[in-house]
Every structure is written in structure tokens, then in C-alpha cells.
Amino acid sequence: MLLAPRTKVIVITGNDEKENSLKAIEMGAHDFYHKPIDDEILTVIVNRAFVIANIERENESLKNFSLASNGFIGTSPEMQHVCRLVERIAPTDVTTLLLGESGTGKEVLARAIHNQSSRANKPFIAINCASIPENLLESELFGYEKGAFTGANKTTEGKIEFAGGGTLFLDEIGDMSYSLQAKILRFLQEKVITRVGGRKDIPVDIRIVCATHQDLQNMVADKSFREDLFYRISEITINIPPLRERGEDIVLLARTFLQLDAKQMGKRITGLSDEAIEALMQHSWPGNVRELQNKIKSAAIMCDSKQINASDLSLKVNTSQLPIELNLKKVREDAEKYAVSRAISLCNGNISNTASILGITRPTLYSLMEKYALQKESV
Ligand SMILES: Nc1ncnc2c1ncn2[C@@H]1O[C@H](COP(=O)(O)OP(=O)(O)O)[C@@H](O)[C@H]1O
Ligand SMILES: [Mg+2]
Structure with a gap:
């Protein structure tokens, strides 16, 4: 049921188990059937479950369509x-x-x-x-x-x-x-x-x-x-x-905005390079969808090839993950630097909030910022 939550369940019970059948329906089963099994009746019940499942699916996509018709994009x-x-x-x-x-x-x-x-x-x-x-x-x-x-x-x-x-x-x-x-x-x-x-x-x-x-x-x-x-x-x-918690939506939104922008600018841009997608996924998007919309627009203006590249987006790609670093001191420091810089940008440079989400004091935060040469504004 976890893999396919819309599955229609038909419970087959013994003839004198009325209570169990009702309980199963209460718990979300679609229908019940009392033994002994009669092929013809069971076929009718199963077919009916298919018809209802189809109607539900259709209804669902109509609903999705109505939000989409409001310009709303999101499948996460x-x-x-x-x-x-x-x-x-x-x-x-x-x-x-x-x-x-x-x-x-x-x-x-x-x-x-x-x-x-x-x-x-x-x-x-x-x-x-x-x-x-x-x-x-x-x-x-x-x-x-x-x-x-x-x-x-x-x-x-x-x-x-x-x-x-x-x-x-x-x-x-x-x-x-x-x-x-x-x-x-x-x-x-x-x-x-x-x-x-x-x-x-x-x-x-x-x-x-x-x-x-x-x-x-x-x-x-x-x-x-x-x-x-x-x-x-x-x-x-x-x-x-926030956008950074919506996974696949980031790329979906980026592609949709790109299509619209390219059409409006009369440019032939067919998509995003792998590197650009990686950069989009790594960014923390403090300005959320509005920021993404702006980034894509300026990238479309800058782009002089068929694909948007990471450089068109002018987003920092965190390359510290490659090649894999095994020195533990370096690994810890990299993780620390990444967490601090990400927290600063999430909090728009507000020091108290940054210290609070990192679970450290302000003086500790200041010394970490000094250690890693992080500025309030530049991350
Ligand atoms: N899920 C979405 N699908 C498409 N466009 C979106 C979506 N969310 C936001 N936008 C666009 O992002 C911009 C900011 O959205 P807005 O509703 O003004 O945000 P907020 O009111 O939360 O600041 C608008 O241009 C809006 O059209
Ligand atoms: Mg608003």
C-alpha cells in the first residue's frame, strides 16, 4: 500500500465474518466479498473497482489541471x-x-x-x-x-x-x-x-x-x-x-520558466546542462521561486549556446565533494564551512538567527566566520 496507495483492496472473508468485513471497509478497503468464491460475481466486483479507480484518477488529474491553470507548478x-x-x-x-x-x-x-x-x-x-x-x-x-x-x-x-x-x-x-x-x-x-x-x-x-x-x-x-x-x-x-525543500520542483520550475523566457526573447535554448542542474540543486534559494525566476531570466539573457550552463546562472557550485576527501580534519572543516555559509544565506545574514539554527553562540559564529573567511553578505 505504501508503494501504491491508491490500490483498491477487496477483502474476501468467510461467510459468517460480517464484523470483520465491516471493519475492513472502515479501515479503507474498497469492498468485501463473502466466500464461497463465485467467479462471475467476483469478476463484476473487480471490474467495478477498476471503473471507480479510473474515475478517481481522472478526477485527480482534473484537479491538478485546475491548479496548473492558475500557473501553479509543483509535483513534489x-x-x-x-x-x-x-x-x-x-x-x-x-x-x-x-x-x-x-x-x-x-x-x-x-x-x-x-x-x-x-x-x-x-x-x-x-x-x-x-x-x-x-x-x-x-x-x-x-x-x-x-x-x-x-x-x-x-x-x-x-x-x-x-x-x-x-x-x-x-x-x-x-x-x-x-x-x-x-x-x-x-x-x-x-x-x-x-x-x-x-x-x-x-x-x-x-x-x-x-x-x-x-x-x-x-x-x-x-x-x-x-x-x-x-x-x-x-x-x-x-x-x-521553501523551494530548497521541494527537490525535483526546482528543475521543473526552472525548465518551465526557461521555456517561457526563451520564447519571449526569441532565443533557441533547449534546456539546462547537467552542471547547471547541479548548481540549481545545490543553491539554497533564500528568495525562493521569485529568485529562481529571476536567475533563469538573466541566465537566458546571458546564454549564447543551446543550453544554459552553470556559468550562465552565476551560482557557486560546491565542488568540494569531488574528488572525495578522506582526511577527516578536512572533511569536518568542509562540512562546518558549508553548514555555516548555508545557514548565513538562509538567515539573510542575520547573525542571531544564524547562530541559533546552528546551535552555537554568536561569538563562536564570529570566530567560525573569521576562520573560513565568510562574510555576512557574500554567502
Ligand atoms: N509553484 C509556482 N509555480 C509557478 N510560479 C510560481 C510558483 N510559486 C511562485 N511562483 C512565482 O514566483 C513569484 C513569487 O510568488 P508570490 O506568490 O508573489 O510569492 P510570495 O507572495 O510568497 O512572496 C511570482 O512571480 C509567482 O508567479
Ligand atoms: Mg507576496
């Missing part, structure tokens, strides 16, 4: 799991929190949730809470009445009203100010808004999807994010794994 088990969650929650109205590093595809997934819901023909409105100044964000979200503040020349609908019937995507919700968090909470609980400078409660029907790259639970602990809002927005939480 990690991303397939994410896809299944998205498909399951899309038709519902649950408030969903998408967690993942920058560039992992949070906005792509938020759009996919909207496109696969019954709200698909209504607006999808995305607001990046980190990029709008705090005082403007409130009027941007809730709208304002004429005369509410200097420059409010006419009553204006906010994004929440504008998204009526559709989906509102609150990106980087971790960056929302504490006072605005209270207003958003009220809206989520009561499904009404009041425009800035207004008195009237305006009912709004929208679905909310939130996203952040921050650790909201930590922020709740240090009181920079409201606990009540956290629980409200995270009815369902989807963790989107």
Missing part, C-alpha cells in the same frame, strides 16, 4: 500536499492563513483559492500591508467619508467594500499595526465596516485570505500581534515549504 510531495489542502478549502469560506518565506508562492496560492471558489467571478483584491503607510492603510481598507480628513474630497469606497462578494488577500498581515489589527478583527467578527469619518455600519460579504513570512505565534508571544486576531485568521493554516 510537499507541494502536492499543499495543492490538496488548497483544493479542499477553496470551495469553503474558511479564513486561511498562508505561511511561507518570501517568494514561495503565497500570492499565487491565494489567487488559486479565489479562482477555485464560488466567488471566482467576483473581485480578488490584494493588499500588501507592509507597503502602505499605517495611516493610509485604514482608509485604503475601509474607505472614507467626504471631509474625514484633509484631502478627502469625496466619499470613497475602501478595498473591503470594493471586494464585495469576492476575496480580500491581506498580504504581510504581520506588518499591520496593532491598532488596525483591532479594526480588522471587528470586521471579521461582525462582517460590517465603518468608513473613516463615517458612522454607518456597512455589511460586507467577503472571504479573507492572509499571508505572512513572519512567525505570528512568536509575535503573539511578544504582544506585537493580537492573539484574538491570530486565531480568527488562522482557521486553516497552510505552510508553504
Whole structure:
């Protein structure tokens, strides 16, 4: 079952083992059959299992297609799991929190949730809470009445009203100010808004999807994010794994982006060299899919042959693995240097975080960086 989890199991039991048959079904068996065996009946049961298995497979590929039609690429088990969650929650109205590093595809997934819901023909409105100044964000979200503040020349609908019937995507919700968090909470609980400078409660029907790259639970602990809002927005939480944990997806995404770029640039680039693939697999992709997209685009521009080579990608290839080093001191040092430089780039040069994931103190980290001539920025 581990090798082929979709296998249909038909349990054959003795005639008086009704309880066991029911138990088997409960545990996931497809059907049961009581002895004695009758060829004809068993054939019908087996054929029916084939028909159902085919329908299920077809259904599965249709579902995959629908996410693919949202421009979403990913076949790794990690991303397939994410896809299944998205498909399951899309038709519902649950408030969903998408967690993942920058560039992992949070906005792509938020759009996919909207496109696969019954709200698909209504607006999808995305607001990046980190990029709008705090005082403007409130009027941007809730709208304002004429005369509410200097420059409010006419009553204006906010994004929440504008998204009526559709989906509102609150990106980087971790960056929302504490006072605005209270207003958003009220809206989520009561499904009404009041425009800035207004008195009237305006009912709004929208679905909310939130996203952040921050650790909201930590922020709740240090009181920079409201606990009540956290629980409200995270009815369902989807963790989107970083690109470096998606194995084969890296090359799949790279090939897809390359095809699109080459076509757009009118270049005849047929693929990636083995060395280029190795470089892509070794890189830690701190900027995730966005970084990969950019890397492939610039490689396509640089490339003057039929294949993208490692040098076109300007990524460092770790050649220390070849030829195999057997001197233990050297092996340990290489491993140490690799782990430290990888941790630094994972943490974008943040020394405290790097020391913490390496499980060492900051002074130890500094001395290792000196030993291996590693800089915060250059790794
Ligand atoms: N699984 C994916 N398949 C195809 N493109 C993707 C995927 N994930 C991300 N992208 C692309 O990468 C870029 C960053 O994605 P985005 O959703 O904005 O990330 P985030 O919101 O997490 O920072 C976008 O151009 C997006 O189209
Ligand atoms: Mg984003």
C-alpha cells in the first residue's frame, strides 16, 4: 500500500465474518466479498473497482489541471500536499492563513483559492500591508467619508467594500499595526465596516485570505500581534515549504520558466546542462521561486549556446565533494564551512538567527566566520 496507495483492496472473508468485513471497509478497503468464491460475481466486483479507480484518477488529474491553470507548478510531495489542502478549502469560506518565506508562492496560492471558489467571478483584491503607510492603510481598507480628513474630497469606497462578494488577500498581515489589527478583527467578527469619518455600519460579504513570512505565534508571544486576531485568521493554516525543500520542483520550475523566457526573447535554448542542474540543486534559494525566476531570466539573457550552463546562472557550485576527501580534519572543516555559509544565506545574514539554527553562540559564529573567511553578505 505504501508503494501504491491508491490500490483498491477487496477483502474476501468467510461467510459468517460480517464484523470483520465491516471493519475492513472502515479501515479503507474498497469492498468485501463473502466466500464461497463465485467467479462471475467476483469478476463484476473487480471490474467495478477498476471503473471507480479510473474515475478517481481522472478526477485527480482534473484537479491538478485546475491548479496548473492558475500557473501553479509543483509535483513534489510537499507541494502536492499543499495543492490538496488548497483544493479542499477553496470551495469553503474558511479564513486561511498562508505561511511561507518570501517568494514561495503565497500570492499565487491565494489567487488559486479565489479562482477555485464560488466567488471566482467576483473581485480578488490584494493588499500588501507592509507597503502602505499605517495611516493610509485604514482608509485604503475601509474607505472614507467626504471631509474625514484633509484631502478627502469625496466619499470613497475602501478595498473591503470594493471586494464585495469576492476575496480580500491581506498580504504581510504581520506588518499591520496593532491598532488596525483591532479594526480588522471587528470586521471579521461582525462582517460590517465603518468608513473613516463615517458612522454607518456597512455589511460586507467577503472571504479573507492572509499571508505572512513572519512567525505570528512568536509575535503573539511578544504582544506585537493580537492573539484574538491570530486565531480568527488562522482557521486553516497552510505552510508553504521553501523551494530548497521541494527537490525535483526546482528543475521543473526552472525548465518551465526557461521555456517561457526563451520564447519571449526569441532565443533557441533547449534546456539546462547537467552542471547547471547541479548548481540549481545545490543553491539554497533564500528568495525562493521569485529568485529562481529571476536567475533563469538573466541566465537566458546571458546564454549564447543551446543550453544554459552553470556559468550562465552565476551560482557557486560546491565542488568540494569531488574528488572525495578522506582526511577527516578536512572533511569536518568542509562540512562546518558549508553548514555555516548555508545557514548565513538562509538567515539573510542575520547573525542571531544564524547562530541559533546552528546551535552555537554568536561569538563562536564570529570566530567560525573569521576562520573560513565568510562574510555576512557574500554567502
Ligand atoms: N509553484 C509556482 N509555480 C509557478 N510560479 C510560481 C510558483 N510559486 C511562485 N511562483 C512565482 O514566483 C513569484 C513569487 O510568488 P508570490 O506568490 O508573489 O510569492 P510570495 O507572495 O510568497 O512572496 C511570482 O512571480 C509567482 O508567479
Ligand atoms: Mg507576496
